[in-house]
Amino acid sequence: MVPVSNSDDMKKIILYFALIIVASWTLTGCEGRNWDTDDELMGITANWSYDYVSKVIDRFWQNDTVFEEGDGSVSMSFSKKDTLKLDMRWLSGKEKGDSVNVHSSLVEISDSVAVVVDGYRYSDDFWAHMYTIDPGIINYEGKFHIDFYETGKTTPWAWGEVTYEKYDDGSVAYNYISSKPKVGRY
Secondary structure, eight states, X not given: OXXXXXXXXXXXXXXXXXXXXXXXXXXXXXXXXXXXXHHHXXXXXXXXXXXXXXXXXXXXXXXXXXXXXXXEEEEEOOOTTSOEEEEEEEEEOOSSSOEEEEEEEEEEETTEEEEEEEEEEEOSSEEEXXXXXTTOEETTBEEEEEEEEETTOSSOOEEEEEEEEEOOOSOSSOOEEEOOOEXXXX
16 A cells, blocks of 8 residues: 555545545436336326226216215216217325316217316326317317426426327227327426
């Protein structure tokens, strides 16, 4: 071992130790979010596109029906000959956990169907803004988009998207298909 002869060498050694300590703190702080893998973001996007878009479109084909939603049941009765406007709102507020304020609207006039979604979900882990890309999903064609935010931040860091396409298999109901979710980072 070579003895340290001057103070410049000692300063370099102290600087290297300081850099090692700072690097270890930085690496410890970069554990990452426990929900931000592509698979998890795709799963969330798929679930929410089903809940807020597909379920709304599918309700349209369930004439004279009763379905469970939250703590109670909702009864719907209408005729295909009528102009239909169906609004579904999901509201829940919790101090800890998931809070939801999402509005889905379906309008059907004759053979045209339009679905528009806009809303937010807040949780301890992340926030999300979900919406249909303008002008909405028209005649089963359009995109449902989600922007993901870190809790308390105003700039999204990731996104998810599902594309809806018209699919005519000759049946009266379920005339659409939805794509596998796509996700990305901003």
